[in-house]
Amino acid sequence: MNRRRSELRNAMSSSNLRDLQRELENKANDLSKLQKEIAKNHQMRKKYTVQLGENELVLKELDLLKDDANVYKLIGPVLVKQDLAEANANVRKRIEYISAELKRLDATVQDLEEKQNSKKDTILKLQQRIQSFQAGKGKA
Amino acid sequence: MDESTKKGSVTSLASLFPVEEAQRAAKRVEDTIADKQSELDRLRGFATDNNSLINLVHKLPEQLSHDIMVPFGKAAFFPGRLIHTNEFLVLLGEGYYAERTSKQTVEILQRRGKSLDSQVDSLEANIKDLEAEASFFNATASQVAEGLVEIREDYLEKDSNEGEFKSGHLQQEAPNLGNATADDGEYARMLAIMDELEKEELAAESGNHSDQNDESTGDFHDISYREHIDNKLQNSKDVHQSELLDQINNKIITADLPKKQNRKEDITDQLNFASLAVESRVKERENFVEYIDPSEKIPARSKERSVQATTASKTEVRHQTSQPSFDSRKAFTGSIIEHAENIKPTTRQQSSASSQDSGSQSSKPVSRFKMQRR
Numbered sequence: 001m002n003r004r005r006s007e008l009r010n011a012m013s014s015s016n017l018r019d020l021q022r023e024l025e026n027k028a029n030d031l032s033k034l035q036k037e038i039a040k041n042h043q044m045r046k047k048y049t050v051q052l053g054e055n056e057l058v059l060k061e062l063d064l065l066k067d068d069a070n071v072y073k074l075i076g077p078v079l080v081k082q083d084l085a086e087a088n089a090n091v092r093k094r095i096e097y098i099s100a101e102l103k104r105l106d107a108t109v110q111d112l113e114e115k116q117n118s119k120k121d122t123i124l125k126l127q128q129r130i131q132s133f134q135a136g137k138g139k140a
Numbered sequence: 141m142d143e144s145t146k147k148g149s150v151t152s153l154a155s156l157f158p159v160e161e162a163q164r165a166a167k168r169v170e171d172t173i174a175d176k177q178s179e180l181d182r183l184r185g186f187a188t189d190n191n192s193l194i195n196l197v198h199k200l201p202e203q204l205s206h207d208i209m210v211p212f213g214k215a216a217f218f219p220g221r222l223i224h225t226n227e228f229l230v231l232l233g234e235g236y237y238a239e240r241t242s243k244q245t246v247e248i249l250q251r252r253g254k255s256l257d258s259q260v261d262s263l264e265a266n267i268k269d270l271e272a273e274a275s276f277f278n279a280t281a282s283q284v285a286e287g288l289v290e291i292r293e294d295y296l297e298k299d300s301n302e303g304e305f306k307s308g309h310l311q312q313e314a315p316n317l318g319n320a321t322a323d324d325g326e327y328a329r330m331l332a333i334m335d336e337l338e339k340e341e342l343a344a345e346s347g348n349h350s351d352q353n354d355e356s357t358g359d360f361h362d363i364s365y366r367e368h369i370d371n372k373l374q375n376s377k378d379v380h381q382s383e384l385l386d387q388i389n390n391k392i393i394t395a396d397l398p399k400k401q402n403r404k405e406d407i408t409d410q411l412n413f414a415s416l417a418v419e420s421r422v423k424e425r426e427n428f429v430e431y432i433d434p435s436e437k438i439p440a441r442s443k444e445r446s447v448q449a450t451t452a453s454k455t456e457v458r459h460q461t462s463q464p465s466f467d468s469r470k471a472f473t474g475s476i477i478e479h480a481e482n483i484k485p486t487t488r489q490q491s492s493a494s495s496q497d498s499g500s501q502s503s504k505p506v507s508r509f510k511m512q513r514r
Contacts, residue, residue: 016342054233057255061232061248074235087236094234136335 017133024126031119038112045105052098059091148293159284166277173270180263187256194249201226201242 062084065071071087072079082090200206203225210220228245229237240248 016339051234057252058233058236060251061238062236064247065238070239072229072237072239074237079229079237082236091234091236132335132338136339 017130020126020130020133024123024130027119027123027126031116031123034112034116034119038109038116041105041109041112045102045109048098048102048105052095052102055091055095055098059088059095062088062091148291151290151292153280153288153290154284156290157280157284159281162277162281162284166274166281169270169274169277173267173274176263176267176270180260180267183256183260183263187253187260190249190253190256194246194253197228197242197245197249 062071065084067084069084071082071084073082073087074080200222204223205225206222208220208222209217212218226242228240228242230240230245230248231237232248
């Protein structure tokens with residue numbers, strides 16, 4: 001009786017263990033995907049911050065220019081003369097756009113990190129369960 | 141084990157931070173430092189370029205024209221002449237250019253140089269922080285490699301009265317906190333039971349694995365349950381066991397008295413929460429007593445009984461002084477004395493007056509039980 005029960009338990013636990021391990025694998029894959037996304041996001045963010053810095057520098061210089069200064073914009077291979085006011089407005093718009101983009105990226109990064117943390121938690125729990133299973137099996 | 145848990149815990153640093161982990165951490169920080177260093181070098185290069193450009197822009201308008209070699213393609217140059225030496229088209233960034241004079245250009249370049257300098261400063265500070273971190277990691281790694289040990293001790297008040305109490309308290313608690321290796325058998329049994337319960341639970345909720353609330357509360361129950369068990373084990377082992385053993389011995393000495401059956405039950409009742417080992421020992425003794433009993437002759441028994449009653453009562457008294465609040469024992473001695481009184485008041489007086497005297501009455505036949513006892 002006892003032996004049969006323990007055999008039953010072993011069979012049950014081994015199938016359960018397999019399920020758990022499969023789940024763990026899935027979760028780990030999800031986690032690595034999330035981490036990749038976060039890394040990508042970070043790179044984008046870095047690029048945008050650099051652009052923002054450059055734009056702010058340009059804006060500062062444009063502000064310092066006198067009204068009669070000639071300003072050109074490089075479009076493809078040619079320099080096109082631009083009105084200073086127009087250039088100024090363009091740069092401002094660009095800065096606004098980049099700031100908005102940065103904010104969006106921050107939000108997504110936060111979201112992703114939250115997801116990552118919860119995934120990590122679940123993975124930890126799964127690992128603990130697997131360990132307890134194995135310990136129980138070793139005892140039985 | 142107990143010695144170490146009495147006052148604090150000793151953990152080897154290697155178990156907290158494995159050597160490879162520490163080394164890996166140190167390596168990662170050093171890699172970041174290398175990255176930052178190359179970035180810093182790049183920025184410094186920009187700064188020097190900027191400075192030389194400022195110098196050039198300063199010098200260019202000093203003459204109306206310059207004879208130069210104009211690069212043509214990758215490998216060819218042809219002679220040329222630089223005119224309009226005070227007109228510059230300066231790239232502001234993001235594809236914007238502005239026409240500037242030499243002086244204005246120099247101003248722009250200087251502003252750029254300032255921002256570069258601030259960037260260099262921040263980067264240097266960053267590198268310094270990282271270096272401190274790296275040195276910490278390296279130190280940890282080397283300490284781990286040396287097998288350093290972390291000792292944690294709870295702070296205890298130095299009151300002379302409370303010192304003992306607290307240390308005792310700690311001693312009792314220490315096994316509860318950590319691994320109760322002392323009572324492996326019981327513990328293993330409990331664990332097995334809990335495993336069984338857990339498995340049943342899992343089988344029941346095989347559908348919804350991701351119910352985290354349930355899990356966490358389950359864990360909590362397990363833990364509290366375990367602690368409870370530990371406490372019980374602790375109590376039954378440390379406090380009762382030794383007393384019980386003494387008491388059992390005493391009772392067994394006089395166990396050939398008529399009310400044997402009752403007393404046996406008493407003993408087993410009291411043993412309810414002692415460990416199995418003790419019980420088995422008691423059984424052994426009982427068997428022994430039962431084996432002896434029928435062989436005794438009735439006349440010899442009465443005298444013998446009186447002697448034993450005295451010895452038993454003596455030991456009883458000794459014990460009662462040490463542990464005055466034990467009722468079952470009192471009732472027990474009472475029963476013995478009752479029996480002894482049945483025989484003769486004189487013998488009882490004699491024997492109770494001096495146990496040595498009764499012991500020296502060698503002319504009396506001595507029972508096999510007593511002989512064995514000696």
